[in-house]
Amino acid sequence: MIKGIRPLLRGSTYSGMLFAYCGAVASLPLLPFALLPLAAWRSAPEGVQTALVLLFWAALIGVVGLARITRRALIASARRLLSVPLPDPVAVRRPANSGADRWRTPLWLLLHVVLGWTGALVSGVLFLSGLVLPGGWLGADVGLSLFGWSVRAEGGWQSWVVALGCLLLAATVCAVVTNVLRWLAPRLLGPSSAERLALAAERELQLAERNRLAHELHDSIGHTLTATTIQAAVAGEVLSADPMAARAALRSIEESARAALEDLDYVLGVLREEKAQTAPTRTLADLPELLDRLRHAGAVVEPELSGELARVQGTLSRAAYRILQEGLTNALRHGAGGPIGVRVAAAEDGLELSVVNRTEAGAGPRPGAFPTSGHGLPGLAERVRLLQGEIDAGPDGPQLWRLAVRLPVRWSA
Structure with a gap:
């Protein structure tokens, strides 16, 4: 009742x-x-x-x-x-x-x-x-x-x-x-049916943008934390014996942290739906700076650059930078020391990227095995797939690990 x-x-x-x-x-x-x-x-x-x-x-x-x-x-x-x-x-x-x-x-x-x-x-x-x-x-x-x-x-x-x-x-x-x-x-x-399709498309774009931001944040912050940790250890070891090298390592930590803060501020501003600021752009033109920071961290980097890299622009150049950044971060984090080989080749039919580093025998995931979610290699695989490229990661001979990516190129006039 x-x-x-x-x-x-x-x-x-x-x-x-x-x-x-x-x-x-x-x-x-x-x-x-x-x-x-x-x-x-x-x-x-x-x-x-x-x-x-x-x-x-x-x-x-x-x-x-x-x-x-x-x-x-x-x-x-x-x-x-x-x-x-x-x-x-x-x-x-x-x-x-x-x-x-x-x-x-x-x-x-x-x-x-x-x-x-x-x-x-x-x-x-x-x-x-x-x-x-x-x-x-x-x-x-x-x-x-x-x-x-x-x-x-x-x-x-x-x-x-x-x-x-x-x-x-x-x-x-x-x-x-x-x-x-x-x-x-x-x-x-x-x-209505048309409005539902429009709402679904808008929601899909929002999710794709948030997913892209998550990848950007993971690549930037992950690399910065890995590099600064190693640089701080190097600075502590040579502080008394080589103050100049220690100061160089500290300057590199400062530069890395400042770049990561710019990325973080931009991502948080987008997630909070605040007025969009200018997105910090990291392209292949910033690759020498990235390699210098790695050298300050004590890594031995052997770059091999070929082709007309200046013609690689826009989304492709930004994606290539993030792919190399993630590969170098993994080499620092999981490598067994020794030189890190970085190859960037711009050809008429595509852009080839590779990072090769020493690793312990049997280390790393099975070649070609990329989960459908997560960070690191899964994030790289998703980024490459969106660009309609090819990716291969796995052992390359005894105690070597190789990340190889090939991206299609549309040359600008």
Whole structure:
């Protein structure tokens, strides 16, 4: 019993009924325009005239529902008064078969008005009946008469029972109208098929951008932490014997940390949806600086650069830098010392990158085995796959590890 009357005690039931009343009241300014056709049909029967007025009234309401601002207003008010989670409408190009979607808002507006008037009349009559039927408390014999239907109270406790029943029925009508509107709102005011596709595409772009930022942050911060850890150890060992080398290592730590902070500030700004700053760009032109930082960390780097690297620009150059950065970071972190070979070759048919370092026998994952998620090599594999390139990582002879990447190139004129 208590569960059955619980919806009648919720404030959202009556805010939803207020929403229905608003639909009924908002349709009143259109009623005088719906009466205009009667001027040409004065001789028509009364029933035909009533049908014409209702038909033109419904047509005018439907036309109002075609306006985009109407749909935005309805969605905003439904979210607030019906407590229905509706997304904001998305501007999309209407496909050829979007006629049904276009008429969803006019249909909603018509049903909104019909339910508003029905709920207002029925609940109003029941509520008024509940007030006037127990006429004894007014000291007079009172009754209710509406549209030829009349009820008169005869006093006694029976009239109070009937009055209470009328009030409960009025509240029930409010709950029914509110629930019907809540059921209709997602179906008629919710995203259309074209809007759902647009929302899915937008969400996919956001996820791709966040995934790219995660890769950028992992490459930058991971490399910086690895390099600075090694550089700090080198500075500590040579601090007394070679102060110049120690100062050089500390300067390299400062430069690495500053570059990583720029990347971090940019990524956090994007994730917080703040005003976008200029993205820190690291390209193949910054490769010599990266190799110098590795040398300050005590690594022996043997670069081999060939081809017209200056013609490699844009996304490809930035991706190549990050790939080499990740490969060199892994060589520092997991290598067994010795020289690190870095090869960058720009040819007419592609850009070849490779990093070769010494490693302990049997170390590293199985060649070609890249998980579908994670960081490090999986992140590299995903980055290369997005660029439609090829990647191979694994042992290369005794105690050697080789990362090889080949990326397609589109030369600029």
